Amino acid sequence: MNLSKLASEVKLVLEKVESIRAEEAQEELIEETKSKSMSxxxxxxxxxxxxxxxEGIISKTNALEKEWKEAL
Structure with missing residues (x-):
């Protein structure tokens, strides 16, 4: 095997590794986004x-205030 062919194959492997890492990073980001969205x-x-x-407390308070005003 000559050096240029070996270098070419190494380059292809490195590109594949980089692609896989990018996919994994994207998947992690998607999972993190889903988690934050659920939170x-x-x-x-x-x-x-x-x-x-x-709103229920305010409604009851208003009703009591109305009753007190009417009672006075």
Whole structure:
């Protein structure tokens, strides 16, 4: 095997390794993005639940305030 053929094969192997590494990095980024997205969805869900609770408290507070004003 001559040196130029060997160098050519080594170059092909290195390009393949680089391609595989790029694919793996992209897959890791996709997984990380999915994880962050799921985390944001959980937070959004919790915030929506908290908002409903707060709206209920405000509604009850307004009703009590109205009753107190009428009682006075």
């Amino acid at each position: 944001l969805e959980r937070r959004r869900s919790l915030m929506n639940g908290h908002q409903k609770i707060i």
